[in-house]
Amino acid sequence: MKIIKISDHDYDPNWDYDVVKTNKEIQAIVQEITKDLSSKLLPKLNIPSMEVRFVRNINRLGKYIGGTSSRPVVVLDIKEIQNGIKKHNVDIKTAIETTITHELGHAMQERFQIPANEIYAEELAHKWHYKKEIPDWVSLYLAYEPAKNSNGQKTSTKVQHLIDKAMEITRNYPQKWGDCYKINSTAAYWLNKKLPEYNWRFQIWQVKAHLDGEIEDVVDGEKIMTDEPDHILVYDVMTDKYLDFSTVLDDVEVLEYEKIDDMNGQEDRKLMRLLNAIR
C-alpha cells in the first residue's frame, strides 16, 4: 500500500505511478518544450515552476497530479502520445506541448477551486498553441486572486474594480424609481458580458422585493405600480455576496430569488456607453 499526501510541492510521481525512462530524443523534445513554457507561459499563469515526468499505463496521454497546483506535476504516457500522434496525424512536439498545457489547465482549475472541465482545459492548450494567449477564464480568475502590493497589503482585483465602477456609475446615474429595472438590467448585462459566459463565479438573479409603498416598475415592458418590484442582483458565489445594482433595495426585505438565464431587460444605451468606457 502506498501512502501519499505530504505537502503538495514535495510530490514524487514514483509513489503512485510506474515512472519510466524514455529515449533521449523524446527527452530532449520535452525539455525544450518545458523550457519554452516555463519562460513564456508559466509567468502568465503565475506559476513559479512545473515538473514533467514520464510514466506508463495511465490510459491517457497525460495527467495533472491533483494537489500540486502551486508547482504543477504533470505525467506523460509516451506510448499513449505516440498512439495519439498516429491517430490524429499531428507532430510529436504539438502533441506533447498541448498535452502539457491541457494538464496545466486542470492545475489552474484546481487552484481556482472550480470544477474540472475538459473543454476549458483544452481551450488553454489550443489558445496557447495557436495564439500564444491564455483564455479569458484564466485571466479572469487570475484577476480574482488577491494580489499584494509592496506593503504586503491585499490590493483590490480587476474584477472588483469592474464591479465597483459599475456600482458607482449606476448609483450616480440619474434614475427614477421606475427606471430601476432598466438600469439594473443594463449594469447586470454589462457585467455578465465582461465575465465568462459559463459564469462559475457570478450568477444573475431576479429578485422580488417587498416595499412599504408602491413604486412604478417595468414588468414585461409595461409600466405598472407595485409594492413587489423585480430587481436584478448579481450573486457572487466566491464571496457569497449579493451585489445590488440599485439603491432601491436598501432596507428592503428580499423575499424570493428566481434565477434568470438570459437578460431580457431593455438595454439603456446611454448607461451602456458609460459602462463600456470603463477600462
Ligand SMILES: [Zn+2]
Ligand atoms: Zn483533461
